[in-house]
Amino acid sequence: MSTKKALIxxxxxxGLAGIFNLGVYFYMGPQKALEFLGGYVIEQSLSIDNLFLFILVFSSFGIKPQHQRRVLNYGIAGAVILRLIFVLLGIKIVSMFHWVLYIFGFVLIISGIKMMINKEENPDFENNKIIKVLGKIIPITDKLEGEKFFVRKNKILYATPLFAILxxxxxxxxxxxxxxxPAIFSITLDPRIVYTSNIFAILGLRNMYFVLGKLHEKFEYVKYGVALILAFTGVKLLVEFFEIHIPIGWSLGIIFTVMIGSVIASVLFTSKSHQEQGKEKKIA
Incomplete structure (x- = not known):
């Protein structure tokens, strides 16, 4: 998929998420519409860092773009089902034990700090524990078999590396x-809003992936914006313990400001670093 087509x-x-949000506004009221928008923005922001990890996975295994599309399609379908389970389970736990929200808040702050201070390193996916465990359950072929996830050789069923990546x-x-x-729980506990905002964000991930695949080197500071958003949502959950409620409007303003700021920083500082590297190469 070309970058232009993916961006469209x-x-x-x-746009579809925006239309749905209008429906929420008219049928459920402005408060629910703000909650949906907040959940959608948080999910989209956090998904960017997840997509960067997908790029590393595919590049590590040398998976071609035409094969990446099939993995992403199945991966997104699985994510839709998994999110439903997580949302229902998470809300059930929170409704029974409200103090779990404060644990979620603490975890989010730690996650944000770790993302902020950890150096950018390429993980060793080929020696990944998950793939090693899968290899003990079912034999895995040494090479790709087109777009197939499974092949049968000598009456023995094998999984292909494409299935292992999935x-x-x-x-x-x-x-x-x-x-x-948990980050969306800082905005709302309404399962309808949490799930639909998640799903609308997930449905655009495949196309977002192909956009970021071309542009990820130009937005290296977005990672820090995502880390700050994680930490902020964690703080938002923790301060509820002291009965301090941060309005959704303020939350959206902070999240938008952080994301836009990280993009602007990426464009300014990354372009300068590339220019300096270009000058050094010319001098050399």
Whole structure:
């Protein structure tokens, strides 16, 4: 998929989310509409960092773009089901034990700090524990078999590396959901709003991936914006213990400001660093 086509589809999905949000406004009221918008913005912001990890996974295994699309399609379908389970389970736990929200808040702050201070390193996906465990359950072929997830050789069923990557992507999404679902809980506990805002964000992920695949080197500071958003949502949950409620409007303003600021910083400082590197190469 070309960057232009992917960007158009990203805008289409955002437009559909906006239309749905208008429906929420007219049928459920302005408060629920703000909650949906807040959940959607948080999910989209946090998904950016998750997509960068997808890029690393595919590049590590040398998966071609035409094969990436199939993995992303199945991965998104699995994410839709997993999110429903996480949302229902999470809200059930919170409704029974409200103090769990404060634990979620603490976890989000720690996640944000870790993301902020950890150096950018390429993980060793080929020696990933999940793939090693999968290899003990079912034999995995040494090479890709087109777009197939399974092949049969000598009457023995084998999984292909493409299926192993799909499993890795799904587990990555589970880890991602551990951050994103509690973050939305800082906005609302309405399961309809939490789930629909998640789903609308997820449905545009495949197209967002192909956009970021071309542009991720130019937005290296977005990671820090995502880290700040995680930390902010964690603080928002923790201060509820002291009966301090941060209005949704303020939350949206802070999140928008952080994301726009990180994008502007990426454009300014990344372009300068590239120019300096270019001058050094010319001098050399």
């Amino acid at each position: 589809w990203v805008l289409v999905w955002m 499993i890795l992507i799904e587990f990555t999404d589970i880890i991602f959901a551990i951050d994103s679902i």
